[in-house]
Amino acid sequence: MYYVYLMSNIEPINEDLIKRHVDHLKELKRIGKLILCGPFTDYPGGMVVISAENISEATEIAKSDPFIKSGCKSFEIRTIELANEENNYLL
Template sequence: MTYVYLMNNLKPINKELIKNHVEHLKKLKNQGKLVFCGPFTDYPGGMVIFLAEDLAEATNIAKSDPFIASGCKSFEIRTLEPANDGNNYLLEE
């Protein structure tokens, strides 16, 4: 399933924490789980879209992000149903 964790800034982050966060993202990518990620330009925080077997795994992935594990960011998880050409953008006919 596809999940999103939305992060909100709580405390300042430093360069070492950013480096650890990037390593976390690279690990997800190498596992074939990372779909898309990035910071918001108009809101203090960011998001990671990723694949997981279930909500428990998705929660563990989010909690293992150094931004979250350090307490510098809070998070919310959402389940995403992708809409695309293959499923006619979820249009039921």
């Protein structure tokens, strides 16, 4: 299953926190959990798309993100069904 956690800014972030967040993303990639991530350009926040067994695992992954753990960002989580060529864009 795929999940997206949407983050909204609460407090300013610093360079050390950004580095820890990037390390978190690199670890998710290393273990095959990270699908896509990035900041929004038109909204203060960002998103991380992950692969997880269930919503509980996805929530734990989101809560372990240093941005969220620090209280600088809040999050909401959504289940997403990926549409692509392989599934004919869910047609």
